[in-house]
Amino acid sequence: MSIFDEVHDRLNTRSMKWDMRHLVFESEDVLPMWVADMDFKAPKEVNEALIKRAEHGIYGYTAVDNEVKDSIVNWVKTRHNWGINREWLSFSKGVVTTLHMAIRAFTEVNDKVLIQTPVYTPFYKVIEAHDRKIVKNPLFKEDNYYKIDFKDFEEKLKSGVKAFILCSPHNPVGRVWKKEELEEMARLCLKHDVVILSDEIHADLVFNGEKHIPIASLSDEIAANTITCMAPSKTFNLAGLEASYAITTDKEKREKLIDEFNKQGHGNGLNTMANTALEAAYKYGAPWLNELNSVLEGHKNYVTEQLENRTDLKVTRSEGTYLLWIDCSALNLNAEELKQFMIHQAKVGLNTGIDYGEEAAQFMRMNIACPRATIEEGVNRIIEAVNNR
Template sequence: MSDFTTVYQRRNTNSVKWDSVEEIYSITDASQVLPMWIADMDFAIPSPITEALQRRLEHPVFGYSKASEETKTAFTNWMQKKHQLKIENKWILFQQGVVPSISAVVEAFTEVGDKVLIHTPVYPPFTIVPEKLGRVVETCRLTEQDGSLEIDFSAFEAKLKSGVKVFILCSPHNPGGQVWSKEDLTKIAALCQSNNVLVLSDEIHSDIVFKPNKHIPILSVAENLNNIITIFAPTKTFNLAGIQAATIIVPDEQKRKVLEDHALAHGQMELSIFSLTAFQAAYEHGEAWLEELLEIVSSNMDYVVDQLTSKVDGIKAFKPDGTYLLWIDYRDTGLSEKDMMDLLLTKGKLALEPGTKYGEAGNGFLRMNVACPRMTIEDGVARFIKALT
């Protein structure tokens, strides 16, 4: 059994989550603030990964590294077992994370001034990266009803027809936690294909899905795999953000060559010895840990939703289909985002993420990370209730 109860001291470990609160939230003293914002967990990683890294450290030479076929097969076996998706080893390209992967694909397959389409609200780099590359970001707002997000396909199709080159899909959705249906994904793939729009699907949260929901890779429903590029990573699943590793799955040989040339042009080398070691160990030996994690996070979600909705007037929260991120609706409180954040930080001593970080469509919402021990969850909920009552 793994340890999901120990509260680890993460302050002064160069943790973005714990040591950047003063900077991120513009406060002078964050020593008493509980951070439940950025998407990493406060749980120890699976012990087989730690053991694999320790074994590698016993060898005293850390030279240039490369991904072995065994490393790739660990991932393809996982995808076949967990998501019934058959991936060929040759489709796999490695990258130092999902955001660098998005940047590489957008830069390689569009030109300055080209249009990139996203749904909103959505993970901020979907907007930031294309804009910093000089692309024009088009948005299609998701509709929300009782915690469920829906795609306005009429608006989506109209945007696709406006000259969009790439559509970036978030599946499962961050911050809403929506696991898209087979019907939605099939329609997205078909519309993008018919309008000659490349689909870039970020599926980093695919392993953190609560029963009876099931993640469906868009590659498994698309008629033309050559029009799809998908990003996966072990970093959300196994709390490995600091090792910086992701895979870009590119079935089309010509597109793989374009991305390989792009990597050479930008001096991007193979993943580090330690990234590859952790990557392989996670996919070979992490399944039992993940099953325990899903139970813990699901229980945390149930607790937070029950407490906040029953004890704080004007708060709506619904258990998401997946992710360990809760999307909290506070619009009925009548509070502005500034007032809400001030109350949470100054009265509750709690750092959550403001919804507008995910676009204007997120106004009136907060994002809360519940991937932490129950003691921390109870503390965070108590702080939230104190701030609002």
């Protein structure tokens, strides 16, 4: 049996996904397939490194040294073919935290910030929390596949946009952007003097035949206009340890970002266990990740196949992440009705599409980073509930 088939009991571990069901869904009966963490153990090398560090028993202030930085440099080069320098790195507890600081550092109150909807919910919050204005470049779906409206993209940039938050790979629609798409977005941002804040937290989670390309790796000029946010958290199921980093090639931008962290009291480092886990994951986790991606693609194919002959539920074609974007519009339910149907009839805890944008009111997001037995149970519950409507 694969390590990814093993079912782990996560109850009573203070798991947001499992132990907070009564708060999120007002029910303990739902099978949780929502918040983006995995029901898999981290690589054994990571757990062994954490145990060894804990055995030392002293948890004083911890530095991010060159060995940790080199593990990142080597990972990004090996995995994404991008040669970066240690000096370009800065650190934070999470990508969302970095986005908050970047919005403050590179835009002013009332400035416009562009996002491509439907998109990861915190993007809205990091803009509005600092009194900036959201500008939307809606993605459009063609043949069950999301694409960028570049004409609208440029028109929006021309309206006075100062920053663009890119989601790459895209959450929730699962697109892994092609080189030509990235080049065109980058070209237009340079043309209109718009800084790119690139959330690439799902960079390592791509399916066979697909390739994640960091937008900043396209050219030195594009890199100088980009703050790239990455982390091992989604890749290796380390979200609770709070480890992420930004890659900023431009010295002035990097110093400005770090200064904003310091002004807001966040500092520029990682906690003791985050340091340890990040290094171990990037040094030893590649074989585990390769198997994981194969498992996730199998899960995606299973769910797609189970629903492909139905007219009422459709899985959007995706190329990466462990999140499926399911079109439920044929059920003819509004956003609240769809949410309640999934909770009370299907008894499956999914993310509601409307949280990612008004245009997604009849979609649901499913997390497939769990054992196959959980996937099968969740899909069967949904199918049975729809059949019994």
